Amino acid sequence: MDNIKRIYVDNAATTPVAPQVIETMSSCFNDTWGNPSSLHYEGQKAKEILDAARNKISGLLDCKAEELYFTSCGTEADNWAIKGAAHAAKKGRNKIITTKIEHPAVLNTCKALEKEGFLVKYISVDENGVVNMEELASEIDETTIIVAVMYANNEIGTIQPIRKITKLAHDKGALMFTDAVQAVGSVPINIRELDVDMLSFSGHKLNAPKGIGGLFIKKGVRIPNLIEGGGQEQGKRGGTENVPYIVGLAKALELAVGRLDDMKRVALMRDRIIDALSKVPSSRLNGDRYLRLPGNINMSFEFVEGESLILWLNEMGIAASTGSACSSKSLNPSHVLLAIGLPIEMAHGSLRISLAHLNTDDEADYIIKTVPQIVDKLRAMSPIYPGK
Numbered sequence: 001m002d003n004i005k006r007i008y009v010d011n012a013a014t015t016p017v018a019p020q021v022i023e024t025m026s027s028c029f030n031d032t033w034g035n036p037s038s039l040h041y042e043g044q045k046a047k048e049i050l051d052a053a054r055n056k057i058s059g060l061l062d063c064k065a066e067e068l069y070f071t072s073c074g075t076e077a078d079n080w081a082i083k084g085a086a087h088a089a090k091k092g093r094n095k096i097i098t099t100k101i102e103h104p105a106v107l108n109t110c111k112a113l114e115k116e117g118f119l120v121k122y123i124s125v126d127e128n129g130v131v132n133m134e135e136l137a138s139e140i141d142e143t144t145i146i147v148a149v150m151y152a153n154n155e156i157g158t159i160q161p162i163r164k165i166t167k168l169a170h171d172k173g174a175l176m177f178t179d180a181v182q183a184v185g186s187v188p189i190n191i192r193e194l195d196v197d198m199l200s201f202s203g204h205k206l207n208a209p210k211g212i213g214g215l216f217i218k219k220g221v222r223i224p225n226l227i228e229g230g231g232q233e234q235g236k237r238g239g240t241e242n243v244p245y246i247v248g249l250a251k252a253l254e255l256a257v258g259r260l261d262d263m264k265r266v267a268l269m270r271d272r273i274i275d276a277l278s279k280v281p282s283s284r285l286n287g288d289r290y291l292r293l294p295g296n297i298n299m300s301f302e303f304v305e306g307e308s309l310i311l312w313l314n315e316m317g318i319a320a321s322t323g324s325a326c327s328s329k330s331l332n333p334s335h336v337l338l339a340i341g342l343p344i345e346m347a348h349g350s351l352r353i354s355l356a357h358l359n360t361d362d363e364a365d366y367i368i369k370t371v372p373q374i375v376d377k378l379r380a381m382s383p384i385y386p387g388k
Contacts, residue, residue: 004316004317005317006317006319007317007318007319007359007363007366007367008319008358008359009318009319009320009353009354009355009359009363009367010319010320010321010352010353010354011205011295011354011355011356012154012155012182012205012295012296012321012352012354013321013354014204014205014210015204015205015206015207015356016207016358017207017208017209017248017252018207018208018251018252018255020251020255021207021208021209021248021251021252021255022248024247024248024251025209025244025245025247025248025251028049028243028244028247028248029244032045032046032049032243033046034046035240036050036232036240036241036243037230037231037232037240046243049243049247050241050243050246050247051065052250053243053246053247053249053250054068054070054246054250056250056253056254057214057249057250057253060253060254060257061184061189061190061191061199061201061216061253062190062191062192062193063191063192063216063218064219066219066234067216067217067218067219068214068215068216069214069215069216069217069233069234069236069237070212070213070214070233070237070241070242070246070249071200071212071213071214071215071226071237072211072212072213072242073202073204073210073211073212073213074103074105074179074181074200074201074202074205074213075105076213076226077200077201077202077213077214077215078103078105078106078109078148078179078200079105079109080215080223080226080237081146081148081177081198081200081215081217081223082096082106082109082110082113082146082148082177083109083112083113084223084224084226085145085146085175085177085198085221085223086113086116086118086145086146087223087224088222088223088224089145092142092143093142093143093144093145093174094117094118094119094143094145095118095119095120095121095139095141095143095144095145096110096113096118096119096120096121096144096145096146096148097120097121097123097136097139097140097144097146097147097148097174098110098120098121098122098123098147098148098149099122099123099124099125099131099149099150100122100123100124100125100335100339101125101129101150101153101155101156101158101335101336101339101340102148102149102150102179103150103154103179103181105179106148106150106179107335110122110148118145119143121139123135123136123139124339125158125339125340126340127340127341128158128287128288128289128291128340129153129156129158129286129287129288129336129339129340130158130160130161130288130291131149131160131161131165133161133164133165133168136165136168137168140168140169140171140172140174141172142172142173144169144172144173144174145174145175146169146174146175146176146177146197147165147166147168147169147174147175147176147177148177148178148179149162149165149176149177149178150178150179150180150181150182151178151179151180151182151183151189151199152180152182152183152186152187152292152293152296153182153287153336154181154182155286155287155298155334155336155337155352156286156287156288156292156296156298156336156337156340157182157287157288157292157293157295157296157297157298157354158287158288158291158292159183159187159288159291159292159293160178162176162178162194162196163193163194163195166194166195166196167195170195175197175198175221176195176196176197176198177196177197177198177199177200178194178196178198178199178200179199179200180199180200180201181200181201181202181205181213182205182293183293184201184202184205184206184253184256185201185205185206185207185252185253185256185257186206186256186263186293186294186295187260187263187293187294188260191216196216196218197217197218197221198215198216198217198218198221199215199216200213200214200215200216201213201214202214203245203248203249203252206252206253206256207252207255207256208245208248208249208251208252208253209245209248211242211245212242212245212246212248212249213249214249225237225238227239259357262357263294263295263357264294266294266295266355266356266357266359267294267295269355269359269361269364270292270294270295270296270297270355272364272368273297273353273355273364273367273368274289274297274299276368276372277297277299277368277371277372278299279372280299280301280371280372280375282301282302282303283299283300283301283302283375284299284300284302284342284346285297285298285299286298286299286300286337286340286342286350287340293354294355295354295355295356295359296352296353296354296355297351297352297353297354297355298350298351298352298353299350299351299353300337300342300346300347300349300350300351301349301351301375302345302346302349303345303349303378303379303382303384303385303386304349304375304378304379304382305348305349305378306322306348306349306350306351307322308378309322309349309351309374309375309378310322310351312374312377312378313351313370313371313374316370316374317366318366318367318370320351320352320353320354321351321352321354322334322350322351322352333347333348334347334350337350351371353367
């Protein structure tokens with residue numbers, strides 16, 4: 001294993017921390033370790049770089065600095081947005097609308113709110129994972145509190161028409177929230193143009209460390225405080241700010257936005273891999289062929305068990321996944337793949353490859369060569385494969 005060159009294509013699960021981010025954070029750890037709430041020099045120096053980081057991120061995402069709140073991760077931001085909206089809802093509004101393919105951070109939050117008495121509607125998607133707009137429009141009414149639809153799916157990469165969905169929500173006086181964890185850093189995000197009320201993102205998906213994320217809350221949207229404390233984050237999320245990680249997040253986002261043009265190259269690699277793997281007999285591309293994240297490839301191979309495929313790929317030096325890392329310990333097939341209509345046996349045979357800017361054409365060539373070989377090997381061992 002040590003002699004095999006490793007190819008990392010599981011960037012949807014997490015990304016390596018960029019060297020420039022590590023350097024920026026190290027400087028913060030060494031030189032700017034004060035508490036930003038303190039009035040002395042060390043504290044005010046920390047506050048200065050904290051404010052600069054917030055201003056940088058808000059500028060890159062096109063929102064106001066005071067609309068940006070730092071969290072520990074995307075999951076925390078998702079919980080805060082949806083639960084906060086529900087608990088602040090006006091009398092007569094009791095409905096939450098989401099989709100069947102959301103991240104567990106959203107789905108399980110909605111299930112928890114159902115236990116509190118809120119009505120949750122889970123909208124279906126088509127075979128490519130695009131939300132059913134007619135069903136969505138019919139469900140949004142004057143009782144709707146919030147519509148929660150992710151910008152891009154973490155498993156199949158499908159990008160949703162967020163601006164159109166936002167208009168439907170606003171026409172009925174409902175809030176619009178989008179989980180943009182997979183999208184920020186991979187595609188251009190302009191919060192003002194999207195017109196959403198809340199948007200979540202996470203550092204470790206864009207080469208910042210794990211343990212830092214953010215939630216945009218539009219000015220005028222009122223949700224309860226997440227953590228009562230000493231007044232940090234405008235009093236909404238108490239606790240001393242994680243300044244080095246926030247500074248690292250700002251640097252990572254700056255780098256990601258600066259290389260968005262390179263995602264065109266990544267998309268070409270994606271398409272080349274999709275075209276090649278689609279030639280494997282009894283295979284299927286999951287997700288929309290064109291409305292998808294530039295690095296996302298999700299394929300299903302009939303008569304192949306996904307976990308075995310991942311383990312064999314790992315032995316060959318390729319780090320990939322079957323789907324969401326947050327549910328990888330579950331033996332159940334992906335809820336996303338079932339929602340787009342895959343039979344259980346096909347859903348169990350899925351492979352997710354998520355490329356990023358660090359991946360090369362040579363690595364793509366190796367993937368194109370290796371995956372079909374392993375699929376053939378696993379099918380040869382399968383007692384149900386008809387080609388034996």
